[in-house]
Amino acid sequence: MSKLLNLALGVLTAIGGFVDIGDLVTSGVVGSRFGLSLAWATILGVVGICLYAEMSGRVAAITGRGTFDLVRERLGPRAGLANLTASFFVTALTFAAEIGGVALSLELVTSVNYLLLVPWIGLVMWFVVWRVKFTYLENTFGILGLALLAFGVALWRLHPDWSNLLHQVVAPHKPGTESLQVYFYYAIALFGAAMTPYEVFFFSSGGVEEKWSKKDLAVERANVFVGFPLGGMLSLSIAAVASLVLLPAQIGVSNLSQVGLPIAVAGGKILLAFSLLGFVAATFGAALETGLSCGYSVAQYFGWQWGKFVSPRKAARFHLVVLLSLLFAVAAVLTTIDPVKLTEYSVVFSAVALPLTYFPILVIANDPDYMGENVNGRLTNALATVFLALVIIASVAAIPLMIWTKAGQ
Amino acid sequence: MIRHGRSIGVGLVTIALATSACVGPATTIAAYEGKARRAAQDALSAVNTALLGVRIHERGSLLENYFETMLSQTEDDISSVQNSFDSIQPPNSKSSDKLRDQLDNLLSDGVSGIAQLRISARREDGPALVQAATQLAPTAKDLSQFVESHGG
Numbered sequence: 001m002s003k004l005l006n007l008a009l010g011v012l013t014a015i016g017g018f019v020d021i022g023d024l025v026t027s028g029v030v031g032s033r034f035g036l037s038l039a040w041a042t043i044l045g046v047v048g049i050c051l052y053a054e055m056s057g058r059v060a061a062i063t064g065r066g067t068f069d070l071v072r073e074r075l076g077p078r079a080g081l082a083n084l085t086a087s088f089f090v091t092a093l094t095f096a097a098e099i100g101g102v103a104l105s106l107e108l109v110t111s112v113n114y115l116l117l118v119p120w121i122g123l124v125m126w127f128v129v130w131r132v133k134f135t136y137l138e139n140t141f142g143i144l145g146l147a148l149l150a151f152g153v154a155l156w157r158l159h160p161d162w163s164n165l166l167h168q169v170v171a172p173h174k175p176g177t178e179s180l181q182v183y184f185y186y187a188i189a190l191f192g193a194a195m196t197p198y199e200v201f202f203f204s205s206g207g208v209e210e211k212w213s214k215k216d217l218a219v220e221r222a223n224v225f226v227g228f229p230l231g232g233m234l235s236l237s238i239a240a241v242a243s244l245v246l247l248p249a250q251i252g253v254s255n256l257s258q259v260g261l262p263i264a265v266a267g268g269k270i271l272l273a274f275s276l277l278g279f280v281a282a283t284f285g286a287a288l289e290t291g292l293s294c295g296y297s298v299a300q301y302f303g304w305q306w307g308k309f310v311s312p313r314k315a316a317r318f319h320l321v322v323l324l325s326l327l328f329a330v331a332a333v334l335t336t337i338d339p340v341k342l343t344e345y346s347v348v349f350s351a352v353a354l355p356l357t358y359f360p361i362l363v364i365a366n367d368p369d370y371m372g373e374n375v376n377g378r379l380t381n382a383l384a385t386v387f388l389a390l391v392i393i394a395s396v397a398a399i400p401l402m403i404w405t406k407a408g409q
Numbered sequence: 410m411i412r413h414g415r416s417i418g419v420g421l422v423t424i425a426l427a428t429s430a431c432v433g434p435a436t437t438i439a440a441y442e443g444k445a446r447r448a449a450q451d452a453l454s455a456v457n458t459a460l461l462g463v464r465i466h467e468r469g470s471l472l473e474n475y476f477e478t479m480l481s482q483t484e485d486d487i488s489s490v491q492n493s494f495d496s497i498q499p500p501n502s503k504s505s506d507k508l509r510d511q512l513d514n515l516l517s518d519g520v521s522g523i524a525q526l527r528i529s530a531r532r533e534d535g536p537a538l539v540q541a542a543t544q545l546a547p548t549a550k551d552l553s554q555f556v557e558s559h560g561g
Binding site: 107108109110111245249250251252254255257258260261264265268269272273276409 | 447450451453454455457458461462465468469470471472473474475477478479481482483486553
């Protein structure tokens with residue numbers, strides 16, 4: 001019974017924890033400009049993250065070691081450092097975007113300017129990282145993030161033409177008002193938002209924190225193959241409600257308050273309040289995940305003691321990296337850079353860094369010295385290779401398209 | 410390797426800033442018209458957001474703090490659009506000057522209209538809010554016509 005409960009809890013937290021500020025903003029922007037004609041990019045991203053998160057979780061369960069520790073050992077310090085540099089840069093940028101997301105969400109609740117809230121959010125976040133146990137932290141924000149199911153309820157209450165929505169998904173058609181390069185720029189942004197590198201680091205490091213072993217592989221796979229796709233459905237529902245309410249009204253999403261408007265149209269104050277709870281929980285939870293991922297990556301690479309399963313005193317350097325990353329993130333948002341723009345850049349730069357993140361995981365998951373009989377099967381390798389090719393294409397195209405389209409204008 | 414990684418990071422941030430912050434001159438009338446159309450679309454989005462927000466608020470479906478923040482953010486958005494558009498150096502022709510005046514007037518109407526909504530909302534003055542929305546509605550129509558007449 002407790003195993004079943006653990007399974008359900010893991011799946012629920014995977015759903016609630018899937019959506020972050022990148023998904024909220026990018027899905028809202030895309031839905032309000034392209035309808036569901038870019039749903040294929042989200043679906044591709046979800047399949048890709050499932051594939052590689054399962055691989056990294058399996059590696060963590062079998063070896064009991066963190067990703068960067070293994071990457072350095074298997075590929076050498078130089079390749080490991082390239083992986084660390086790219087991943088840390090993107091994760092720190094995403095961390096700042098998530099802190100901005102928490103502040104913008106709380107501004108919608110309190111109407112206090114988000115910049116005044118940022119230092120307090122930093123303080124609370126540090127307290128949570130310092131004092132709260134990993135399991136409580138992961139489960140609490142994952143479960144509260146389920147309040148974002150308000151988008152699914154809103155979609156149902158808007159009584160859409162389901163066949164038309166399905167048609168947009170299965171037969172994508174670029175709107176005539178948008179150029180092809182802008183269309184593909186946002187496809188890469190959605191792909192990057194779904195496959196953000198920190199999700200994989202956090203998932204695998206979390207496995208080590210929770211002392212996964214071979215017998216936990218079933219739970220790990222259920223989290224990935226049930227929880228992540230349902231989280232992806234949540235992203236699609238954000239785009240769908242934006243396409244139903246904002247697109248016909250010629251409203252393009254440029255701030256977080258616009259993302260929530262369709263909820264108010266469909267379900268009034270109560271549903272809007274639920275969605276706001278979801279905004280805060282999802283962004284705060286993701287901020288914790290990205291902050292911890294900054295610490296995980298650096299500490300694992302340098303071979304320091306890491307994790308929340310030991311006291312902060314015993315993992316002092318790990319906690320120091322998290323603290324410095326938090327200070328950077330808070331300072332970045334306090335420069336008054338638009339958090340929504342910061343989010344848009346973080347998802348595109350995620351796409352740039354993807355090959356450096358995912359290629360080493362594929363190598364280790366195929367090494368029998370580490371994995372024994374649990375190495376990748378043929379089907380997994382075939383799919384992973386296809387996705388690696390897609391990831392490289394997205395990585396190469398991201399910056400030229402960003403310049404060409406002036407970041408999707 | 411560290412230096413290489415750092416230079417990549419600096420490069421990416423520079424690209425991000427370059428793609429977002431620069432508002433260059435428009436060398437041809439067509440380019441200027443394109444930038445004007447884009448500005449009008451963004452302004453229309455802001456005005457329509459504010460008007461939709463008022464409609465939902467009138468139905469009692471929007472939380473007060475959410476509504477006020479939304480209006481404030483929308484006001485920031487349209488002010489930013491006007492500042493960016495006004496900083497573009499137009500080509501040396503009468504038609505581009507006419508285009509600039511036409512859109513600038515619409516953007517000013519939009520900025521002051523949304524500011525009026527924000528003031529009324531914070532004073533919790535329902536009738537003034539409705540009146541301000543009624544006065545803003547023609548601006549949305551004019552912006553929409555502007556977009557259509559310039560290739561939107």
